[in-house]
Amino acid sequence: MSIEGNKEIARRLYEEVVNYGKAELLETFVADDSDDTTRQHAGWSIGRAGFREHLEWLRSAVPDVHTTVTDLVAEDDRVVVYWRIEGTHQGELFGAAATGKPIDATSISLITFRDGQIVNYTVLPDRLTILRQVGAVAAA
Known part of the structure; x- marks a missing residue:
């Protein structure tokens, strides 16, 4: 798969899978032996099932x-995605119970591909901004 092809899958992961809940696309986008390193330490499944759990948790x-994908940078088999997340806090998020408050923050993801499928995913969300927005952490 080309660098541009990997970037397109990375973009579609956010625009179609996350925004519209099209979990069926994970069968195409994510390798069965993939690793979502963001969630593995939380006791979630590995492989495609872990991606599905991550999506279900977020939604x-x-x-x-x-x-909103704001930038994509790619080299070889890796794509860095800069993205913005917006929505309403309606369920447990980073240890904070639902508040009904809006969130608006940025995140950076590193996605590694093999043969046109995601084999590793790591996201670094701006948790502090989100936790401040929902009142779980006091503003400085």
Whole structure:
């Protein structure tokens, strides 16, 4: 798969899978032996099932989630995605119980591909901004 092809899958992961809940696309986009390193330490499944659990968790915490990819940088088999997340905090998120408050923050993801499928995913969300927005952490 080309660098541009990997970037397109990365973009579609956010625009179609996260925004519209099209979990069936994970069968195409994610290798069965993939690793979502963001969630593995939380006791979630590995492989494609872990991606599905991550998606379900996010969409239950923020049911009206909307992501916007603001930049993609790629080299070889890796794509770095800069993205914005917006929505309403309706379920447990980073240890904070639902508040009904809006969230608006940025994240950076590193996605590694093999043969046109995601084999590793790591996201670094701006948790502090989100936790401040929902009142779980006091503003400085």
